[in-house]
Amino acid sequence: MSDPHKEDAAAQALDTRLTRTGKSPAYFGGTPVNAPLVRASTVLFDSVAAMRDTRARRSDERAFSYGARGTPTTFALEDAVSELEGAYRTRLFPTGLAAIGMVLLSYLKPGDHVLMSDSVYEPARNLAHSFLAPYGIRSSFFAADGSGIEDLFEPATRLVYAECPGSLVYEMCDLPKLAALTHARGALLAADNTWGSGVQYRPLALGADISTMAATKYLSGHSDVMLGTVATTREAWQPLNERCDAFGMTVSPDDAWLVLRGMRTLSARLQMHERHALEVAHWLQARPEVAAVFCPALPRHPGHDIWQRDCRGTNGLLSFEFKPGIGNAAVERFVDALSLFGRGSSWGGYESLVAWTHMRAARSVTDWSARGAVVRLHIGLEAPADLLADLAQAFTAAKA
Incomplete structure (x- = not known):
């Protein structure tokens, strides 16, 4: 007996058949190891009732309803990050900076006050001056180790934003103590966890309400994708979720798939980065040109005891300070002479990198004016x- 559906399809014009064929390939067998790559903008429903029901539920439940609300591929990455961070839910962003910006947008309004650690990622510092201030949101900076923050809280303080270990020279702060101080004043604590990547450090388990990461770095691991994440507790979730939907925040499923792939080897890669970085760090400590090596896993590093208590390892990042008598020309010769270290921004990929930092611009509470030049290394594989x-x-x- 002939199939009437096939006969109807055969009777349709070629242009019509080309728009409808191959959408639901049938196969027999198991399931793929990795989450399939699902690209979608429009999502179709069987009926008006089904569409209405899905849209009614998507503010509280995750539903595949429109590309800007996510696809099965991005949902899979959200789940993976939530597992890594010990979070209630996660949202994805085009970059790590976009993730930070959306945290500030979601939890602050005109008239509010935010406290930021002196060690935050420098573009986050710039956001406070260039974006928050014109919209009537005031910001103050506290010491990277958290000291003295008690005196900086105001009645309008709604958010404390910390980075631990700190950007560039990896200052440690007592995050559980910071969380207790923040919550006692009715504010929320957000932490940049890009250094920790959910493996060496878990801010939500230490009392933070919100954790941001640049998945561009170790989660991806291959220097070929840009992506940011924000993971929260259940209590802190809804403001972020609502603001992301209002702004149409989403990421490419291709980028999400690349980060998912990178996460499968995250733990193994970090162990290798750590071994290599510690070998380099110990070697640098013995160099006559070096005044200090910055790596929280080193016993001499300030806050090493907090690192031992709160962290489960280190990564490929370390920085070192040239002795103050060594001038900028020598530092530039040093950086330019390196052949296995790429000169470029970012870190977290499989390759080694070098960057000459500008600590005087990166800190406003701590005075670096009398210190030597600081060079950051990312130790690769x-x-x-x-x-x-x-x-x-x-x-x-450098001595030439």
Whole structure:
């Protein structure tokens, strides 16, 4: 007996058939190892009632209703990040900075006050001056280690935004103590967890309400995707969720799929980064040109005891300070002489990188004016012996 549906389809014009065929491929067997890549803007429903029901539920439930609200691929990454962070839910953003910006938009309004740690990612500091201030949201900065913050709270303080370990030189703060102080005053605590990546550090477990990450870094691991995440507790979720929907915040499912792929090897990669970085850090501590090495896993690092209590390891990041007598020309020769370290922004990929930091611009509470130049290294997966040889010849070049 012939199939009337096939006969009807065969009778349709080629242009019509091309728009309708191949949408639901049938297959027999198991399931793929990785989440399928689902690209979608429009989502179709079987009936008006089904569409109405889905849209009515999507403010409280995650539903595949429109591309800007997410796809099964982005939902899979949200679930993975929530698992990693110990969060209630997660939202995704085009960049880590976009994630930070949406946190500020979601929890602050004109007339409010935000406290930010002196060690935050420098573009986040710029947001406070260039965006928050013109909209009547005041900001103050507190010491990177959290000291003295008690005196900076105001009746209008609604949010404390910290980065721990701090950007560039990895200052440690007592996050549980910071959370207790913040909550006692009716405010929320947000933490940038890009350094910790949910593996070495988990701010939500230490009392934070909101955790942001630049998934561009270690979650991706391959320096080929831009993406940010915000994970929250159940109590802090709704303002973020509503503001993201209002702004149409979403990410490409292709980018989400790349980050999902990278996360499968996250723990193994971080262990390798840690081994290599510690070998380089100990070597740098013995160099005559170096005044200090910044890495919270080193016993000499300020806050090392907090790192031991709250963290489960370190990563490939470390910075070092040249002795004050070594001038900028020598530092530039050092950076330019490196051959295995790429000169570029970001970190968290498989490759080693070098960046000359500008600590005087990156800090406003801590005075760096009398300190030497600081160079940040990201130690990749190359053989440590080769990296040490490259660093040694660069120090020689700096003396030229």
